[in-house]
Amino acid sequence: MTASAATNAAARPVEAPEVLLEIRNLEKHFGGVHAVSNVSMDLRAGIVTTLVGPNGAGKTTLFNLITGHLVRSGGSLRWLGRDIAGMKPYRIARLGIARTFQDLRLFNDMTVEENILTVMEPGALPFSLSGPSAREKRAKVEHVMERTDLIDKAHVRAIDLAYAERKFLSLARIMAADARLWLLDEPASGLDPNSYETFLRLLREEVAAGVTVCIIEHNLDIVVGISDRIAFLDRGRLLADGEPKSVLENPELTAIYFGDRA
Amino acid sequence: MQAYLLNLGVLISIYSILAITLNFIMGYAGIFSLAHAVFFGVGAYTGALVAMSLSASIFVTVPIAMVVAGVLSLALALPALRVRGEYFVAASLGLQVLAVTVFSEWKSVTGGIGGLIGIPPVDLVGYQIYRPAAFFPLSLAVLVLVLVATRLLVHSSFGRSLTAIRDSESAAESFGKNVPLIKTISVVISAALAAIAGVLYAHYLAFINVESFTLDTSVLVMAMVIIGGTGTAAGPVVGAALLLLLPGLLSYMSFLPQTQIGAIQQIIYGLGMAVLMIFRPGGLVGRSKAKARTRPKDPDTEAQAPASRPAEAAR
Ligand SMILES: Nc1ncnc2c1ncn2[C@@H]1O[C@H](COP(=O)(O)OP(=O)(O)O)[C@@H](O)[C@H]1O
Numbered sequence: 001m002t003a004s005a006a007t008n009a010a011a012r013p014v015e016a017p018e019v020l021l022e023i024r025n026l027e028k029h030f031g032g033v034h035a036v037s038n039v040s041m042d043l044r045a046g047i048v049t050t051l052v053g054p055n056g057a058g059k060t061t062l063f064n065l066i067t068g069h070l071v072r073s074g075g076s077l078r079w080l081g082r083d084i085a086g087m088k089p090y091r092i093a094r095l096g097i098a099r100t101f102q103d104l105r106l107f108n109d110m111t112v113e114e115n116i117l118t119v120m121e122p123g124a125l126p127f128s129l130s131g132p133s134a135r136e137k138r139a140k141v142e143h144v145m146e147r148t149d150l151i152d153k154a155h156v157r158a159i160d161l162a163y164a165e166r167k168f169l170s171l172a173r174i175m176a177a178d179a180r181l182w183l184l185d186e187p188a189s190g191l192d193p194n195s196y197e198t199f200l201r202l203l204r205e206e207v208a209a210g211v212t213v214c215i216i217e218h219n220l221d222i223v224v225g226i227s228d229r230i231a232f233l234d235r236g237r238l239l240a241d242g243e244p245k246s247v248l249e250n251p252e253l254t255a256i257y258f259g260d261r262a
Numbered sequence: 263m264q265a266y267l268l269n270l271g272v273l274i275s276i277y278s279i280l281a282i283t284l285n286f287i288m289g290y291a292g293i294f295s296l297a298h299a300v301f302f303g304v305g306a307y308t309g310a311l312v313a314m315s316l317s318a319s320i321f322v323t324v325p326i327a328m329v330v331a332g333v334l335s336l337a338l339a340l341p342a343l344r345v346r347g348e349y350f351v352a353a354s355l356g357l358q359v360l361a362v363t364v365f366s367e368w369k370s371v372t373g374g375i376g377g378l379i380g381i382p383p384v385d386l387v388g389y390q391i392y393r394p395a396a397f398f399p400l401s402l403a404v405l406v407l408v409l410v411a412t413r414l415l416v417h418s419s420f421g422r423s424l425t426a427i428r429d430s431e432s433a434a435e436s437f438g439k440n441v442p443l444i445k446t447i448s449v450v451i452s453a454a455l456a457a458i459a460g461v462l463y464a465h466y467l468a469f470i471n472v473e474s475f476t477l478d479t480s481v482l483v484m485a486m487v488i489i490g491g492t493g494t495a496a497g498p499v500v501g502a503a504l505l506l507l508l509p510g511l512l513s514y515m516s517f518l519p520q521t522q523i524g525a526i527q528q529i530i531y532g533l534g535m536a537v538l539m540i541f542r543p544g545g546l547v548g549r550s551k552a553k554a555r556t557r558p559k560d561p562d563t564e565a566q567a568p569a570s571r572p573a574e575a576a577r
Pocket residue numbers: 030033034035053054055056057058059060061062563564
């Protein structure tokens with residue numbers, strides 16, 4: 001079922017876009033809990049995939065497996081054909097996979113500006129010898145702060161920001177990171193309607209600019225508005241993977257989603 | 263009187279260098295080391311041995327001492343930084359105990375308990391500097407250099423990486439930061455800079471033994487950092503000055519029974535530290551209200567966020 005649904009979603013363009021990330025039979029057990037269980041799916045260039053499913057379904061765990069923060073119990077992960085399972089998170093990040101965290105994990109004692117600047121400086125040397133010049137980096141930081149409405153807060157520490165600003169700083173960091181694939185863990189949860197619109201606009205702009213997004217999101221309005229494809233997880237298993245309509249109109253899935261399972 | 267003040271000035275400069283270099287890893291990388299006196303000692307012994315056998319030029323002793331201390335610090339950093347923070351504290355304590363044994367037992371090199379005597383005065387482009395009136399400006403100049411160097415580092419991309427790792431290790435690595443490597447480099451830099459204080463100390467006293475490099479010294483330097491203000495620029499210097507001035511100030515208070523001055527000093531230390539940590543947890547120079555403490559640090563284990571039901575999220 002998974003494979004056919006995936007090709008459906010990608011079938012509209014003349015040719016299916018290239019597969020960035022290939023997930024096959026992925027498994028993660030915590031003791032007796034099967035947090036991720038035999039999950040196979042492809043993330044294709046330019047396609048916005050939304051992961052939905054009840055709390056505890058294994059969505060965040062799936063992200064953690066992709067980014068190397070958790071080590072898989074079985075299965076394979078390939079980035080552009082290359083095996084990345086077992087690689088350290090910083091190496092996977094350098095391949096072009098960036099993420100946000102459900103609990104944000106901002107660099108709390110650093111200013112907004114420093115939070116954004118530091119993600120552009122992955123090197124370990126005290127003074128970078130290659131890469132963009134200090135001035136280019138500052139210009140990019142300015143640009144990202146303007147787009148996320150954080151320019152007035154440039155010198156405010158992350159910990160002192162309001163909730164919505166913290167969410168936008170989390171986005172600003174990933175925007176500065178220059179990654180090809182974004183994994184967004186509930187980036188819009190708890191946003192007020194205005195912030196919400198800003199968030200959607202930013203996301204559309206980034207997708208148009210060529211970023212591939214996989215997003216965990218509970219709000220079905222967003223899901224329908226921006227997704228090319230929905231993957232439905234429950235208790236670690238991928239129950240459906242296809243066009244938004246076909247997944248959302250499946251009464252069995254909505255029953256699970258709204259919690260009135262038998 | 264003047265000699266007394268100059269002597270105090272030299273010691274404050276030397277301990278300030280130690281506090282600044284410990285603060286570099288404690289305040290910016292979140293690495294708590296109880297082995298800082300080891301690198302102070304390695305610097306002192308190396309500087310003394312080089313001065314006695316090769317050259318007393320500061321441009322020879324200091325670089326060699328820095329390299330030796332930096333390389334030895336890898337013995338601590340490489341194994342200990344791959345695991346969680348608490349293990350580093352334990353490993354550093356182990357290294358401190360081990361080092362004291364080596365300092366006191368490796369008689370052919372360190373002179374054992376008796377230590378090394380007759381260390382020649384430091385040579386600065388041909389001038390022998392031993393009188394306190396000349397040594398104080400030298401130690402002050404070195405202090406300023408170390409302070410400037412660490413400030414530059416803290417405000418470089420490296421310093422930002424360190425702070426990012428301290429605030430959230432998992433977020434830092436998901437933005438491509440090689441956490442163990444960056445932490446290791448910071449420990450090496452800290453140890454190498456601490457060795458400079460050791461070289462100055464050996465030349466200044468012309469005599470060193472293990473007693474200056476024990477756990478007590480490591481704890482004292484850590485207290486200087488915490489009291490002054492962890493993660494601040496001026497805090498370590500303020501902390502070093504305060505803790506070194508305190509004994510002198512107490513002995514001027516003639517109403518105190520002079521025979522028990524040692525005990526009174528300990529009581530004032532203890533009480534002062536407890537009161538300070540209650541009212542100014544960020545240290546004397548730190549932010550009066552350490553706001554970071556009022557909000558929990560982002561946990562490095564995945565937290566379960568409150569359920570955001572579709573209906574709620576649509577508000
Ligand atoms: N580090 C962990 N250790 C043990 N169990 C975990 C860990 N992370 C997640 N789990 C468990 O795995 C399951 C899936 O969790 P998670 O991926 O966070 O769900 P979701 O993000 O879909 O709400 C839950 O039962 C959770 O308790």
